[in-house]
Amino acid sequence: MGVTHPHRAGSCVCVHRIVGTAVCRVQGQARCSPDAQVAVMKGFLASMYVGLQIESNWTKKWVWLLYLAAYPIGSFLAVIILYGVFGQKTGLLPYALYGTIFYYSLSMVFFDMAFSVHDDREHYQTLKYIFLSSTSYRTYLCGRAATRYLIALAGIAINLCWLVPVLRLPFHPNWGYLIAGAVLGYLVAAGLGLAMASVFLLTIKLDVDVVDALFGGMFVLSGALFPPTAFPVVFARIAEFVPMSPFIELMRRAISGKVLTSFLSDLSTFQLLGRVALSAAVLFALGSVLVSFGSRQAQQKGYIDVTTAF
Structure with missing residues (x-):
């Protein structure tokens, strides 16, 4: 049988946002409750803590910190070999390296959000208890995503400390755009992760092939590794609208x-920021709707506590 949410106090239907605000509708009148905001933030922070424990509980803390620094190297080592050794004349090493690094920061988040559905249901067998808790599943996923995103950014920052001087990468940061882009990037990744999690909620068996195909397709079309202008015109235009x-x-x-x-x-940096903000708003709203729909369907179909030993 499916697991349903317990009734919330005051018959409030809360639409949670990642910044911790909540819009509560009580008897048809929209108003905000400070208690609801505090509850959302507590659930969000608790989910971040859970994510941190899952990421780091397999070894000692100092070993995990070394792993944190070493893990991203695999994502850009091939780029260094490809463009730094065989493609020196192209001058595309900074383009490809920065692109791969920042694609990694997003992909690790939304794929981790999707796989967390399988882990919580099959591995830890705690998914039904998460649905029974007072924290909405969307808030839980966003908290897990925040931890993974901060871990990814920390790994990137550590490795840039040696990549920039050793490879002589252009490094003239605009901190305002970097910070704004990092915040919006989290919303983009969280929106995609929520959408993928909604699919995994309705999928009993983990389908790794679909995830791998999606990862590879977005990696190529996003322009992370090489400029999409090398594609035929049609694909180059499609690449411009990849989130x-x-x-x-x-x-x-x-x-x-x-x-x-x-x-x-042809776009200024400010125009790019506007496009990223629009993508973040659309994707996060769409992901929120999809994961809410997927949660309801999974409860009705009894998929919350189904295990397959896969």
Whole structure:
């Protein structure tokens, strides 16, 4: 049988936002309750703590810190070999390296959010208890995503400390755009993660092939590794509307201080920021709707506590 949410006090229907605000509708009148806001924030912080424990509880803390620094290296080692050794004349090493690093920061978040559904249901067998708690499942996923995003950014920052001087990468950061882009990037990743989690809620068996195909497709089309202008015109135009493309290009410009290729060069940095903000708003709203729908359907179909030993 499916697991349903307990009745909330005051018959309030709370629409949670990641910043901790909640819009409560009581008897048809919309108003905000400070208690509801505090409850959302507590649930969000508790979910961040759970995510941190899951990420780091397999070893000693100092070993985990070393792992944190070493883990991102695998994501850009191939780029260094490809462009730093065999493609020196192209001058695309900064473009590809920065693009790969920032794509990694997003992909680790939304794929971790999706896989957390399988982990909580199959591995830890706690998904039904999460649904029974006072924290909404959307808030729980967003808290887990925040921890993963901060871990990814920390790993990037640590590795840039040696990548920039060793590879002589252009580094003229605009901190305003970097901070704004990082915040909006979290919302982009969380929105995609919520959408993928909604699919995983309705999928009993983990389908790794679909996830791998999605990862590879977005990696190529987002322009992370090489400029989409190398594609045929149709695919190059499609690449401009991939959700990660404006974010990656914004972060490239914000950290390097220059336009590295002709891809999206017709847009100013401020226009890129606006496009990223629009993508973040649309994706987060869409992901919230989809995960709410997926949660209801999973409860009705009894998928919350189903295990397959897969």
